[in-house]
Amino acid sequence: MRTAQFWISSAFVFVASLVAIPSASATSIAVGIGAFGPGSTLTTFTGLALGTEVNGRTVDGILFQYSLGNGRLAINVGPNTTNNINLPSIVSDPGDNAGVLTMTLPSLVDTFGYGYALFPVGAAPLLNGTIISLFNGATPVGSLSYTATPDPLFRGGFAGIQSTLAFNRVEVTFNSVSATAFALDNIRRGPAAVPEPTTLILLGTGGLGLLATMRRRKKQV
Numbered sequence: 001m002r003t004a005q006f007w008i009s010s011a012f013v014f015v016a017s018l019v020a021i022p023s024a025s026a027t028s029i030a031v032g033i034g035a036f037g038p039g040s041t042l043t044t045f046t047g048l049a050l051g052t053e054v055n056g057r058t059v060d061g062i063l064f065q066y067s068l069g070n071g072r073l074a075i076n077v078g079p080n081t082t083n084n085i086n087l088p089s090i091v092s093d094p095g096d097n098a099g100v101l102t103m104t105l106p107s108l109v110d111t112f113g114y115g116y117a118l119f120p121v122g123a124a125p126l127l128n129g130t131i132i133s134l135f136n137g138a139t140p141v142g143s144l145s146y147t148a149t150p151d152p153l154f155r156g157g158f159a160g161i162q163s164t165l166a167f168n169r170v171e172v173t174f175n176s177v178s179a180t181a182f183a184l185d186n187i188r189r190g191p192a193a194v195p196e197p198t199t200l201i202l203l204g205t206g207g208l209g210l211l212a213t214m215r216r217r218k219k220q221v
Contacts, residue, residue, distance in 0.1 A: 026165035028134065028142030033084075033158055035111055039191035045088050048075045054090050061106030062187065064090075068099035078183035083148075083156030084115020089185035094119070098176035101184070105168045108136070111190030112170055113160030118179035121153040130159050130174050130182075134167040141167045148175070155179075166193035 036042075043060040045052075054073035055066040066073050076091035090101075105112075116130050129148025134141035142163050148155035159172075174182040 026134075026142045026163050028144050028161055028163045030144055030146070031111065031113065031160040031162045033113070033160065033188065035160060035162060036113065036188045036190060040111070041189050043187040043189075044086065044185065045075050045090065048088065050074075050076055050088060060187075062189075063102075063104040065102040065104070066099050067102070068096060072096035072099060073101070076183075078185070079117045079119070079154045082154045083117040083151045084158045085117045085154075085156070085183050085185045089183045091183045092174075092181045094180045097174050097179065097182050099173075101172045103170045103172070103187070105170070105189060107192035108166035108168045109190045110164070110166050110193045111160070111162045111188075112167075113158060113188045114172075114184050115156070115158050115186045116148070116174070117151075117154040117156035117183045118148050118174065119154065119181040119183075120179070121150070122148075122155045122178075123150060125149045126155050126175055126178055128175050129155060129157070129179075130172060132159055132161050133171040133173075134161065134163055135169040135171065136165065136167050137169070141165050148179075156183075160188070162190075 041060060043062060045059065048059070052075040053070055054064050054075065055070050057064050073090055073092050073096070075088045077087055078085055078089040078091040080087065112132070112134070118126065118129060126148040128145050131143065131145045133143040142165070144161050146157065146159040149157055151157065172184070
């Protein structure tokens, strides 16, 4: 009897200790367009009328929200073809580029990216041209900053990110100190990520199984 009680108590301690294990931190790396293989989704704004409001609009399952509200971002011609930007694209009005563009995705993914360009033209690279911050719901997952380079006149590029933890919300900002406006286009996201059971869940399940076995043995004693 005492032996069974000891093992039951030990199982409780074991499971409780597992719950206290902190979750692992995500590692985020910059990736290029080549990281988006079969099953990835490319979102363009072809077919949307010029002047279409972006804030509150859903395109390809992505909900776009801009912290500065309506009338600041619209589907427009932008800088033509440069830095992975085509016509039409999301374009901010001059001076309305200091907000946060939030993109809520329809599913969890581990890879995301977009082409962007900054106004006005510039001959030198621009640090912190754009910053990507990832979230799983309200939980921060990771963040990366990208240098905007001329192509050939407008500074920008492709900002791609891959995370070891899946995410479903992306917050994007642009350098509003050295640039007055931005354009964004050709959004890419990886296939829907299927979260694997964490070590915590696996071990926790094993601990509960041990607890159930000990209870059965106690009844048989």
